[in-house]
Every structure is written in structure tokens, then in C-alpha cells.
Amino acid sequence: MVNYRYLGNSGLKITEITYGNWLTHGSQVENDTATQCVRAALDAGISTFDTADVYANTKAEQVLGDALKGERRESLEIFTKVYWPTGPGGPNDTGLSRKHIMESINGSLTRLGTDYVDLYQAHRYDTETPLEETMQAFADIVRQGKALYIGVSEWTADQIRAGAALAKDLGFQLISSQPQYSMLWRVIEDEVVPASKENGISQIVWSPIAQGVLSGKYVPGQAPPAGSRATDEKGGAKMISRFMNDDVLAAVQNLRPIADELDLTMAQLAVAWVLQNDNVAAALVGASRPEQVAENVKASGVEIPAELMTKIDDALGGVVER
Ligand code: NDP
Structure with missing residues (x-):
């Protein structure tokens, strides 16, 4: 089963491995496979699900809502x-x-088939709208009960500080930040994490397996496996391309003996690695097959000893983005 962690300085508990459906539901995989992945997540003890209105241009919300139909709402956290x-x-x-914001929340609730979402997130920062207006709209959505909590995604440290201060003035709290974070992409460590800690905010981190790259299945000089994201011309191949170069792929292969030492698969090692950061509330994993979900959840509760954390840094050398 999957461990729970508190989301920010709130009473909301979420599964430390959370299932997300970007690029998969409504796009890369057929609806019945999407439903099987959601089923596999529920069976493995995942109760927290993340989507966005823009994923597959609203289809991802619809597919997730359909897949969760019949589940007890109180047993789920929907973002x-x-x-x-x-x-x-x-x-x-x-x-x-x-x-x-007011129009979008109504569309999302309809597609998800629910009266409220547990967490409503600003997907990016809007440099054109006054932050006061945005935060007031979020405050009203919380008061209306359409969202229980508010979070942000890919905001800078300064934007997080400003948003958190305004939220406090308006009587609610920002509780989460959703950035990219993995062994290969550590950009948040210097500024976003300290600013979040100051404000009682946790990270829900996306692409912890670097979109599949950290599973080790992409080998330098070889064609990507059939059916993988790197072969998905609907959008996946373009999104993963930032990691698909021989230097990165060769460095990733150096992680295999470390995973073996812990009796983990490389994907499990990647998920466990982000969970070693105490400001991370959840690793947000995606899947194109139910077996991947069943495999990845076994990273919950894994502790990586300090000497192996150092070995991981040495193995990856200069390919880490900071
Ligand atoms: P991951 O790093 O978990 O990559 C998931 C993909 O990796 C799967 O779809 C699968 O692709 C492959 N994979 C997963 N497990 C395994 C395994 N055990 N062995 C081999 N391959 C595996 O995360 P995502 O990039 O999918 O992002 C996760 C979630 O994060 C999204 O669904 C979304 O909710 C969120 N997100 C948020 C963003 C934001 O801006 N806030 C941006 C991007 C994502 P395949 O089998 O096709 O190769």
C-alpha cells in the first residue's frame, strides 16, 4: 500500500505516489487502457489523481472522471x-x-463528474493579470466549495512568496507547488524549495521518471521501444526530446547497479529518489500501461541510504540540470 503525506501546512493527506494523466488519457492510450491504469492505481492504494483542463484539450478530465465513476468521493483526492x-x-x-478561473472551474467539475476538486492549481503564473485578482478569485472558489485547497505550478520562488502572502490576507492558504523534479532535473532545490518551506507549501513533483527516461529503457544508439512515449507522435515524442540525447541516456544506464543494490527497478529508484526530499509530498507518476503503475507504487516507503544518494550523483555527473 502507498504511504500518505500531508500536503503543505494543511490537514489534507495525499498518497505520496499520485497518478497523473498528461499525454496519456485522451491521447496516447485508448480509453479502456486509461481506465485499467486508474483501476491499477486504486488497487495499489493510490487515492490521489492529478489532471488539468488543457490535457488532451479537456478529454483527460473526462476520461479520468469516467474511470473514477462509482468510487466513493470521500476516499479520493482529485486535483x-x-x-x-x-x-x-x-x-x-x-x-x-x-x-x-470562474468559467474554467465549472467546466472541470462537469467533466470530472464531481461537485468539488480537492486541489485547484494555477498551471502557470499569469504576468498580465494582477495577482490580487487571481487570488481573490481563488478565495471565492474556496468559499463556494468548488475547490477545497489551492496550489500553483511552475511558479518562481518570488511568485510563490507573493501568492502565499496574498492568500493569507484573504483568509486561505496556498498549500502546494507543482514543479518538474527528478534526478535529472533539480532546478527547484535552490530557491523554490526554501520559499515553499517558509510558507508551509509542499511540492507535488511532475515527471519523476523523466517521462520514462529514468526507467533505463532508452539505450543510447538503439531505437526507442515500440509504444513508448518517445515514439508517440501525438505529442509525447516532442515533450520527451529534451532528455533523448546519448550523454543523458548513457549516464542513466550507470544507475542500474545502484537500483540492483537496493533490489529496485530503475523506475522505482527514480520515484523513491524524489521522495527522499522532505519538502516533496508526492511523486506524480504517469503510465501508459497498468503494469507500470503496479511497479512504480512499490517505491513508496523506500529509503535510499546516504552513500547511495552520493553514488547516484556521481553516476549522473554533468547531465543533471540545476
Ligand atoms: P513520469 O516521469 O512518471 O513518466 C511517465 C511515463 O513514463 C509513462 O507514461 C510511461 O510512458 C513511462 N513509464 C512509467 N513507468 C514506467 C516503468 N515502470 N517502466 C518503463 N516506463 C515507464 O511522469 P509524466 O511525465 O507522465 O508526468 C506525470 C504527471 O505529472 C502528469 O500526468 C501530470 O499530472 C503532471 N505534469 C504536470 C505538469 C505541469 O506543468 N504541472 C507538466 C507535466 C506533467 P511510456 O510507456 O509511454 O514510455
Whole structure:
């Protein structure tokens, strides 16, 4: 079963391995495979699910809502996000204006088949809308009961500080930040994590397996395995391309003996690694097959000894983004 962690300085507990459906539901995988992945997550003890209105242009929310139909709502934590356009792209169909937030939450709730989401996240920072307006809209959404908690995604340390201060003035709390974080991508460590800790905010980290790269299945000089994200021309291949170079792929292969030493698969090692950071509340994993979910959840509760953490840094050398 999967351990729970508190999300930020709140009473909300979430599964430290959380299932997300970017690039998969409504896009890379058929709906029945998506449903099987959600089933596998539930069977393995995952109760926290993350999506966004923009994933597969709203289809991902619909597929997740359908897959969760019949589950006890109180036993689930459902997260979604607002920012990008999901319609034909009128001037107001984007960003974090009051209008776009208020209209977007209603669409998300309908597609997800629920009266409220547990966490509503600003998918990016909107440099054009006054932050006061955005935070007031979030405060109202919480008061209306349409979202229980508010979070942000890919905000800088200064943006997090400013948002947290305004939220406090308005009588609610920002409790989460959703950035990219993995053994290969550690950009948050110097600024975002300290700013979050100061404000009682946890990280829910995306692409902990670096979109599949840290599973070790991409070998330098060899064609990517059939059916993998690197072969997905609907969008996945483009998104994963930042990691698909021989230096990165060769360095990743150096992690195999470390995973063996811990009796873990390389994907499990990658998920366990992000969970060693005490400001991380959850590793947000994706899957194109139910077997991957069953494999990845076994990273819950794994402790990586300090000497192996150092070995991991040595193994990856200069390919880590900081
Ligand atoms: P991961 O790093 O977990 O990559 C998941 C992909 O890796 C799977 O779809 C699968 O792809 C492959 N994979 C997973 N497990 C294994 C395994 N055991 N062995 C081999 N391959 C495996 O995360 P994602 O990039 O999918 O992101 C996870 C979630 O994070 C998203 O669903 C979304 O909720 C969130 N996210 C948020 C963003 C934001 O801006 N806030 C941005 C991006 C993601 P395949 O089998 O096709 O190769």
C-alpha cells in the first residue's frame, strides 16, 4: 500500500505516489487502457489523481472522471488546473483572470463528474493579470466549495512568496507547488524549495521518471521501444526530446547497479529518489500501461541510504540540470 503525506501546512493527506494523466488519457492510450491504469492505481492504494483542463484539450478530465465513476468521493483526492485555453482561444479563454478561473472551474467539475476538486492549481503564473485578482478569485472558489485547497505550478520562488502572502490576507492558504523534479532535473532545490518551506507549501513533483527516461529503457544508439512515449507522435515524442540525447541516456544506464543494490527497478529508484526530499509530498507518476503503475507504487516507503544518494550523483555527473 502507498504511504500518505500531508500536503503543505494543511490537514489534507495525499498518497505520496499520485497518478497523473498528461499525454496519456485522451491521447496516447485508448480509453479502456486509461481506465485499467486508474483501476491499477486504486488497487495499489493510490487515492490521489492529478489532471488539468488543457490535457488532451479537456478529454483527460473526462476520461479520468469516467474511470473514477462509482468510487466513493470521500476516499479520493482529485486535483486539476487552470491557465491555458481549452476552447477556440478567445482573448479571455486563457490566463488567471477572474473570468477565466470562474468559467474554467465549472467546466472541470462537469467533466470530472464531481461537485468539488480537492486541489485547484494555477498551471502557470499569469504576468498580465494582477495577482490580487487571481487570488481573490481563488478565495471565492474556496468559499463556494468548488475547490477545497489551492496550489500553483511552475511558479518562481518570488511568485510563490507573493501568492502565499496574498492568500493569507484573504483568509486561505496556498498549500502546494507543482514543479518538474527528478534526478535529472533539480532546478527547484535552490530557491523554490526554501520559499515553499517558509510558507508551509509542499511540492507535488511532475515527471519523476523523466517521462520514462529514468526507467533505463532508452539505450543510447538503439531505437526507442515500440509504444513508448518517445515514439508517440501525438505529442509525447516532442515533450520527451529534451532528455533523448546519448550523454543523458548513457549516464542513466550507470544507475542500474545502484537500483540492483537496493533490489529496485530503475523506475522505482527514480520515484523513491524524489521522495527522499522532505519538502516533496508526492511523486506524480504517469503510465501508459497498468503494469507500470503496479511497479512504480512499490517505491513508496523506500529509503535510499546516504552513500547511495552520493553514488547516484556521481553516476549522473554533468547531465543533471540545476
Ligand atoms: P513520469 O516521469 O512518471 O513518466 C511517465 C511515463 O513514463 C509513462 O507514461 C510511461 O510512458 C513511462 N513509464 C512509467 N513507468 C514506467 C516503468 N515502470 N517502466 C518503463 N516506463 C515507464 O511522469 P509524466 O511525465 O507522465 O508526468 C506525470 C504527471 O505529472 C502528469 O500526468 C501530470 O499530472 C503532471 N505534469 C504536470 C505538469 C505541469 O506543468 N504541472 C507538466 C507535466 C506533467 P511510456 O510507456 O509511454 O514510455
